[in-house]
Amino acid sequence: MISNSTTAYQQHDHHRCLKAALAQAKNRCSTRKARLTPIRESVLHLLWQSHRPLGAYKIIEQLSAASGKRVLPPTVYRALDFLLELGLIHRLATLNAYIGCPFPDSVHSDYFLLCRECGSVAECSAESVNKAIVSTAERAGFLVESQTVEILGLCTPCREKNQQAHSDLVIQQEAGV
Amino acid sequence: MISNSTTAYQQHDHHRCLKAALAQAKNRCSTRKARLTPIRESVLHLLWQSHRPLGAYKIIEQLSAASGKRVLPPTVYRALDFLLELGLIHRLATLNAYIGCPFPDSVHSDYFLLCRECGSVAECSAESVNKAIVSTAERAGFLVESQTVEILGLCTPCREKNQQAHSDLVIQQEAGV
DNA sequence: CTAATAAGTGTAATAATATAACAATAATTA
DNA sequence: TAATTATTGTTATATTATTACACTTATTAG
Numbered sequence: 001m002i003s004n005s006t007t008a009y010q011q012h013d014h015h016r017c018l019k020a021a022l023a024q025a026k027n028r029c030s031t032r033k034a035r036l037t038p039i040r041e042s043v044l045h046l047l048w049q050s051h052r053p054l055g056a057y058k059i060i061e062q063l064s065a066a067s068g069k070r071v072l073p074p075t076v077y078r079a080l081d082f083l084l085e086l087g088l089i090h091r092l093a094t095l096n097a098y099i100g101c102p103f104p105d106s107v108h109s110d111y112f113l114l115c116r117e118c119g120s121v122a123e124c125s126a127e128s129v130n131k132a133i134v135s136t137a138e139r140a141g142f143l144v145e146s147q148t149v150e151i152l153g154l155c156t157p158c159r160e161k162n163q164q165a166h167s168d169l170v171i172q173q174e175a176g177v
Numbered sequence: 178m179i180s181n182s183t184t185a186y187q188q189h190d191h192h193r194c195l196k197a198a199l200a201q202a203k204n205r206c207s208t209r210k211a212r213l214t215p216i217r218e219s220v221l222h223l224l225w226q227s228h229r230p231l232g233a234y235k236i237i238e239q240l241s242a243a244s245g246k247r248v249l250p251p252t253v254y255r256a257l258d259f260l261l262e263l264g265l266i267h268r269l270a271t272l273n274a275y276i277g278c279p280f281p282d283s284v285h286s287d288y289f290l291l292c293r294e295c296g297s298v299a300e301c302s303a304e305s306v307n308k309a310i311v312s313t314a315e316r317a318g319f320l321v322e323s324q325t326v327e328i329l330g331l332c333t334p335c336r337e338k339n340q341q342a343h344s345d346l347v348i349q350q351e352a353g354v
Numbered sequence: 355c356t357a358a359t360a361a362g363t364g365t366a367a368t369a370a371t372a373t374a375a376c377a378a379t380a381a382t383t384a
Numbered sequence: 385t386a387a388t389t390a391t392t393g394t395t396a397t398a399t400t401a402t403t404a405c406a407c408t409t410a411t412t413a414g
Contacts, residue, residue, distance in 0.1 A: 001313055001316060001317075003317045009318070035391080037391070039391090056371065056372075057370070072393075072394065073373085074374090074392085074394080075392070075393075075394095093270040093271045093327070096370080096372095111310070113319045115319075122319070124317060128309040129306070129309040129310055132303065132305040132306040133306055133326070133328060135305070136178055136301060136303040136305060136306055137290055137301075137328055139178060139180075142182065142290045142299070142328070142330055142333070143330045143331040143332075144329075145293070145330040145331065146330070147326070148271050148326070148327045149324070149326050150270070150324070150325045151310060151319070152322050152323045152324070152325075153320045153321045153322040153323070154319070155318065155320075156318035156319070212361080212362080216362085232399085232400075233399095233400065233401075234400070249364070249365065250400085250402085251363085251364080251401090251402075252363070252365095254400095254401065255362080255363080259362095273399080273400060
């Protein structure tokens, strides 16, 4: 199982994530003879501001603000298409949002863990999940070509915060507050 | 493993699917003290025309055509929300489309097999998939609350047709056509 | 049974996400 | 350098979904 769940949900040196992502992107572009133009790099950079996915129109806003001039939808959607095609980012269907891929070079039938509290998303790749999906699909006579797996729930830090908040409440109640 | 893949992808007496779905819907509504109004029933009926999901605006079109007067988006979206809430239909995030649920009364952490050729969708529920997802999520410290699993691929009939088409082509080529 | 309340529907307007079409420019290749 | 290809700019529009408020119908309390 590969996963970036620890970095995605916990305090970490995010600069390293960003740097690694940009390095991998450049690498991938050069081997594929694709051009990581300024716009494309900016979009990728924005998506790597954090581990929270961004909607296309958020990207448009932020890019407009950063550049001083109005960036229009096709500009951003084209950059997104390019990055998607290269496997450098993913689209989250349940959120209509985009997120940087932490391991573009590994095999890709991945799934996503979306924390409903902090909004951060981790990407995982687990053989057991893929196998279960493929084998049950097979039993239904179905040939799997691609999959979208998006799990909504709570990451560890948020769960702990919630429990803390809950026990605080109980203490308050017991104290008759 | 529960699945409606045989009926979804193959020739069958679809009238029975429709009838069963409507009966289950009425049943569910009466136990939940919810009202299956004419609009809601029409929408459910439309979604059960086939095993292919329908977009909201297709439903609007068809409903308008059938009733003779313009049906507006909120009307349909309200019916969809109602049916979703009762678990009588599902929304497919990757298609922005809706489909009737073949077993609303069973436990629901299901996944969908979307045939990219014929467009039909089967719904499955497999413990192995759920277990794999929950256990790998757990290893990432993640508490699963709900999941969206949509598999794109080919159903058996479409795969067979494709192979047939392919071998026909080979025969043609060998014959120099 | 009627008044009060709640649930459902009609309608207009608009938000949010995404794409099509074509002109203009920049980069690459012949 | 000319020709070709890839990228970007721009306008317009498609697609999916929601908000807000008026109106009607059903349900419930008295």
